[in-house]
Amino acid sequence: MTTSHDRVINFGAGPSALPVPVLEEAAKGLLNFSGTGIGIAEISHRSKEFTECINNLESLIRTQLGVPHTHSILFSQGGGSGQFSAVVMNMLARYRLLHPDVKPEKITMDYVVTGSWSKKAAEEARRLGGGQVNIAVNSREFSKDGKSFDNIPAHDAFKFSRDPALIYYCENETVDGVEFSHELSEPTSFPFHLLKQGSLAPLAADYSSSFMCRPIPRLADHAIIYAGAQKNIGPAGLTVIIVRQDCIVDVDAAAKLGAAPVPITFSYKTLEESKSLYNTPSVISIYMTALVLELMKEKGGLAYYEDLNRRKAGRIYGLLKDGEEKGVFKRKVKAGSESWMNVVFEVLGDDAEKRFLEGAEHLGMKGLKGHRSVGGRRPRFIVQRDHR
Amino acid sequence: MTTSHDRVINFGAGPSALPVPVLEEAAKGLLNFSGTGIGIAEISHRSKEFTECINNLESLIRTQLGVPHTHSILFSQGGGSGQFSAVVMNMLARYRLLHPDVKPEKITMDYVVTGSWSKKAAEEARRLGGGQVNIAVNSREFSKDGKSFDNIPAHDAFKFSRDPALIYYCENETVDGVEFSHELSEPTSFPFHLLKQGSLAPLAADYSSSFMCRPIPRLADHAIIYAGAQKNIGPAGLTVIIVRQDCIVDVDAAAKLGAAPVPITFSYKTLEESKSLYNTPSVISIYMTALVLELMKEKGGLAYYEDLNRRKAGRIYGLLKDGEEKGVFKRKVKAGSESWMNVVFEVLGDDAEKRFLEGAEHLGMKGLKGHRSVGGRRPRFIVQRDHR
Known part of the structure; x- marks a missing residue:
């Protein structure tokens, strides 16, 4: 058996290094998961033992991050890029149900662009259509050379729309190394005080690359927080989505009113109602992520x-x-x-x-x-x- | 370490049993993949070593199944349910580019319903809209009790549209235990001879639950063949999509002509151009599937x-x-x-x-x-x- 001595120090941004005790435990679980005589990659996602595992993962995230019961925790596949689309589609459906008569050209989605990933997310919103993309701020305009993502702009640079369907930001930009300050008194924090709808603001955050490295400021004031597991807490193949319940809407009813139809695996309502088991999840990714979070809990x-x-x-x-x-x-x-x-x-x-x-x-x-x-x-x- | 003696005989339909030698190899790979000093769940999907692994998987499938060079092999997440949507969206985009002026109410998609999964796929096509769903045949009408999916109907029961955007069937129905015969002379085979467009028919097949258990009849005459890995060849988290190149279309150009916008991770063109790495794939699922196919190759x-x-x-x-x-x-x-x-x-x-x-x-x-x-x-x- 390979020992940990053979291992290098892996600084990869994602997939990223995982704790050796977790890998050793998972190596055993591959042949026999939880005493079932069946390996974790082979066990039914509807088995009693796996149900316990996924429930435990939900509870570990909820407890450690302090996710309030106003918010559901959903599990999906497809990573951050899948959520670029899902966030837009679900939030446009929500807006359509709230405002059945507003025409797409009058619907705005505010994007805070501070790096490569938020830029890509804004591009996807533009591709999907159904609303206008408003760049609430573009940090390149405030960079040293006028073209780099090297900063979080000051609060007065953010121009939010009056009643957007979505406000989107990326908390930590993996490629560019830029991150919002978690000290809300700092000028480089996210300007929560500018959000007009307060705790019901349609605020979505990509936390993929900093998820669970520290508490999330104003978590309860987010509509959606999502993270691909592979940057911080597990293997690729799992996306964690924390969604405020008013953003889990009947996308089919919204489609009847003119919103774009949402692929069934992207519908938060489908994920919620099926306990994230509408399609077969990546069981091994869920299992290993639960092992990482167990270890994090033990550490404090x-x-x-x-x-x-x-x-x-x-x-x-x-x-x-x-x-x-x-x-x-x-x-x-x-x-x-x-x-x-x-x-x-x-x-x-x-x-x-x-x-x-x-x-x-x-x-x-x-x-x-x-x-x-x-x-x-x-x-x-x-x-x-x-x-x- | 757990030994194979502790293991039970797992008849689960999916996730399903995997070969013990693969699990033992994967257990080592979790700590150190291919001598990199990095575990397979932790290695960059853009690393040299993983690139070799995914290329090898492509080649193992192509060689063993005999996939011709008219067809690309793509890898995705999201399983069969994700493809219920992706197949419809990509094929409607293709039809839109071929026939820019046909109105959605005049576009048909033919669904062959022989069990729970093809029924679900037809429902998703209906949800997404953009065309009319024509049930080319519903096997329940030919069942012993008039309500069960217990048969493949005879060829003369199939009513295909004149110029459908999509013809869809599920080769093996996991829930119902019904499968098309692979002997084309048998009355329960798929009626390939009825396809009007011949080798360019927009024929899509869900092979999730029987993929690579035997050769695929008339493979080259399919537009799309897809399969979730977890039923037959690997862990959940990987979907294999074999697509004829004329069905890999510019979905954005189609959207400009009125087709529904396709979420970026569902676009076959994006998958093709990024070599299936647009979003981080489930690296561990790809790796383990490659190990299974290596073993299958060795066996003959x-x-x-x-x-x-x-x-x-x-x-x-x-x-x-x-x-x-x-x-x-x-x-x-x-x-x-x-x-x-x-x-x-x-x-x-x-x-x-x-x-x-x-x-x-x-x-x-x-x-x-x-x-x-x-x-x-x-x-x-x-x-x-x-x-x-």
Whole structure:
């Protein structure tokens, strides 16, 4: 059997490193899950044992994140990109039911664009149509060079519509290393106070790359929070969707009023009513994610991880600052907008990046290369690293 | 470590049993995939090693099934239910591009309904709209009791439209135990000779529950063949889609002509252009499926499995026939329409089903209970059983 000694330090942004005890437990579960004599990849998603597993996952998320009972927790496949579409379709259906007579050209969807992923989400909303995409803010306009996603703009830059069907943001931008501050007094926090509908605002957040690394500010004021598991809490193949109940609507009734028909696996109502089992879920991804969250609970939950991740981020940004003063490194993101999760920087000097990567590889550190679209380095500091 | 001795005989219809050597290999891969020092659930879907794995999976399917180069092999998430929608959306987009001026009420989609799954697929087509659903045949009308899915109707019962956007059938109905004969001279085969467009017919087949248990008749004459991996060749979380290239269309151009916008992860063109990596795939499901297909190749490929599965089906249906003569069993499906994969029967007599299940459980046989919607027993004979 492979031992953990053979393993490298994996900085990959997603799929990302998982705790070795979880992998060891899952290796056993592959042959025999929960004493059933059937492996986890082979067991019916409607079996008693798997039902316990998925219920337990729901409860672990609800308890650790403090999800109120106004919100359902749904599980799906298809990752963040699938939700780019599902969020739009469900929220346009909701808007249609609330306002049957408003024409599509009068319906707005506000997108906060602070990086590659929120930009892609806005493009998908534009593709799908059914409403007008309003870019509430585009952080490139506030960047050092006028073209980079390197900052979270100040609150007064955000221009929300009067009555949007959807307000969308990405809490942490994996490619660009930009993240909203969780201190609501900070100028780089999300401007919750500008939301006109308050706790019923149609606010959707992509938390894929920072899910469960620390508590979510103003969680209850979100209509939708979603996250692909593979960045932080499990294998690819599972998407967690936290939805406020008023956003779980009858999409077929909305279609009769003129909203676009929603593919059945994208309907939050179908997911809710089937307890996320309308189509066969990726059972192995759900099982492994539950193992990770069990371990996180044992360690002390999000309070523990918030502290740990704050210290990790402090340390690496401290080193980068020192390196910058010495002319070795250059940080890509403006102070106050830096991600705890994805640290994007350049290594300065001829051939320096290549040597840096080779040196890292020599020390058993992999996955440090930046995203091809922005370059630079991108070590990722994930919540599970502590379990190694 | 759990050994294979602790394992039961799993007859579950899907997720289904997988070969123990695959599970043992995957258990190692969870900690260290292909000597990378990174586990398979943690490795980047864009890494060199995973690219090799997914390319290998494509090649294993292409070679063993004999998929011609007129057809692409795509990988997706979301299972059969996701494809209920994707098939309709992509084929309506194709029709729109071919016939820009035909109104939705004049567009037909022909559904062959022979069981619970094809019925569900037809319902999804009706939900999505954009064309009229024509039930080309409904096998219930030809059943013994006038209400059961217990047969494949004769060829003259099929009423196809003149120029449909889609012709849809489900090759094997998991719940009902009904399957098309693969002998094209048999009256219960699919009536390929009735397809007006010949090798360019818009013919889509759900092969989820019998994929790669034997060769696919007239594969090249299909527009789309899809299958969720979890019934036959791997864990849940992976859907294999074989698509003829003329059905990989620019869905955005079609939307401009009035077709419904297609969510980006459902667009075959997006899947094709991104080599099935537009969104992060379920890497572990792809990896394990490749391991299963490697093993199948070693065993002798589909010729071997066709022979094996023919013998298995012959044996069990022989026993059921004997049992029927003795008044012990009752077969649910008409002769000639029986599935090789899902054998649905009743155990006759007071309390007999309960005792049958208890006896089976005592012998370490699980997953024999029939689907709640049809009752009866449903042992499933899957291709991998041989590897135990």
